[in-house]
Amino acid sequence: xxxxxxxxxxxxxxxxxxxxxxxxxxxxxxxxxxxxxxxxxxxxxxxxxxxxxxxxxxxxxxxxxxxxxxxxxxxxxxxxxxxxxxxxxxxxxxxxxxxxxxxxxxxxxxxxxxxxxxx
Amino acid sequence: xxxxxxxxxxxxxxxxxxxxxxxxxxxxxxxxxxxxxxxxxxxxxxxxxxxxxxxxxxxxxxxxxxxxxxxxxxxxxxxxxxxxxxxxxxxxxxxxxxxxxxxxxxxxxxxxxxxxxxxxxxxxxxxxxxxxxxxxxxx
Numbered sequence: 001x002x003x004x005x006x007x008x009x010x011x012x013x014x015x016x017x018x019x020x021x022x023x024x025x026x027x028x029x030x031x032x033x034x035x036x037x038x039x040x041x042x043x044x045x046x047x048x049x050x051x052x053x054x055x056x057x058x059x060x061x062x063x064x065x066x067x068x069x070x071x072x073x074x075x076x077x078x079x080x081x082x083x084x085x086x087x088x089x090x091x092x093x094x095x096x097x098x099x100x101x102x103x104x105x106x107x108x109x110x111x112x113x114x115x116x117x118x119x
Numbered sequence: 120x121x122x123x124x125x126x127x128x129x130x131x132x133x134x135x136x137x138x139x140x141x142x143x144x145x146x147x148x149x150x151x152x153x154x155x156x157x158x159x160x161x162x163x164x165x166x167x168x169x170x171x172x173x174x175x176x177x178x179x180x181x182x183x184x185x186x187x188x189x190x191x192x193x194x195x196x197x198x199x200x201x202x203x204x205x206x207x208x209x210x211x212x213x214x215x216x217x218x219x220x221x222x223x224x225x226x227x228x229x230x231x232x233x234x235x236x237x238x239x240x241x242x243x244x245x246x247x248x249x250x251x252x253x254x255x256x257x258x
Contacts, residue, residue, distance in 0.1 A: 024196040040192060057188070062168060065177075066161040068147070069154035074218030074226055077147055078211045078233070097199045106243035113236030114211065116229050 005067040010083040012060035017083070018090050019053035025095075081114045128197060135194045136207070142187035144213035148221060150180030155222070212237050 026047075044050045068076040088107045092099045099107075153176030159167050171177055194203055212234045218224040 020192065021195050021199075024192055036193070037189070040189065044192075061184075062161075065150065065154055065168070065171070068151045069157065069161050072218055072224040073147065073151040073222055074215040074224045074230065076151070077144075077214035077218075081211050091199065095199075102243055103202070106240040109240030109243060110237050111240075113233040113238075113240060116233030116236065 002067070002071060005063045006079055006082070008063040009060050009067060009080045010086065012056045012063070013080065013083040014086045014090060016053045016056035016060060017087050018094060019049045019056065021091070021095060023047050023049045023053065078114050081110075084111050084114065132194065132197045135190055135197070136203075139187050139190045139194060139207060140209050140213075142183050142190060143207070143210040144217055146180045146183030146187055147210075147214050148180070148217045149176050149183060151218075151222060153177030153180055209237070 024043075044054070064076070064080060067080075071079075084107060088099060088104070091097045153174045154161065154171060157171050157174055157177070159170070161167055161171060172181065191203070191207075215226060215230060215234060219226045
């Protein structure tokens with residue numbers, strides 16, 4: 001049950017992040033001032049991929065709620081970061097972001113740390 | 120791009136980053152505290168979730184996490200996902216610290232070693248360019 005919940009959290013988070021980043025880049029730069037927030041909400045409503053991203057996020061969140069109830073916080077949060085390698089890979093392959101040596105190395109170090117934390 | 124506006128953008132990016140880095144672990148802590156003290160086990164049944172979300176700690180945690188999501192949406196419009204993700208990993212370290220301090224969880228030496236690795240990785244990624252796809256378009 002623990003690993004099933006974690007898989008749902010990780011998979012849904014990766015999909016949600018990918019959709020979010022892709023759509024927000026297309027929407028242009030946003031801020032979170034009072035006016036910026038209203039514009040941001042309008043952008044969310046207008047773009048279908050963002051709605052889908054929020055649905056994924058909701059699924060991931062409810063799975064996370066169940067996970068954090070049964071498992072220690074110091075396991076649940078770092079373990080959910082397993083979505084990292086999946087997302088960095090997708091950022092390079094799908095979003096065509098340039099993942100250089102330092103960035104990839106940094107992400108790998110973070111991942112190594114998360115693996116140690118999760119045990 | 121002018122120097123001043125790109126400087127302002129950098130400041131705004133890091134201000135949003137700081138806000139996000141703080142909101143998320145505090146939100147997670149509140150959520151964990153609330154659900155762990157909630158008498159029923161969360162399952163597929165939606166009614167149990169609705170009842171759990173009426174708990175003040177769970178509600179506070181959710182509010183903070185929603186705010187952190189909005190902060191992150193704004194952040195993603197300014198910077199790459201592969202920059203935002205590793206930098207915000209500091210939230211995982213804070214979560215482990217909060218787990219030990221406030222929820223009295225056992226954190227082993229191995230787990231603290233992991234924490235150090237995460238800090239090192241975070242520092243490495245923080246020193247790279249913020250938005251590569253935008254620069255690629257401009258050139």
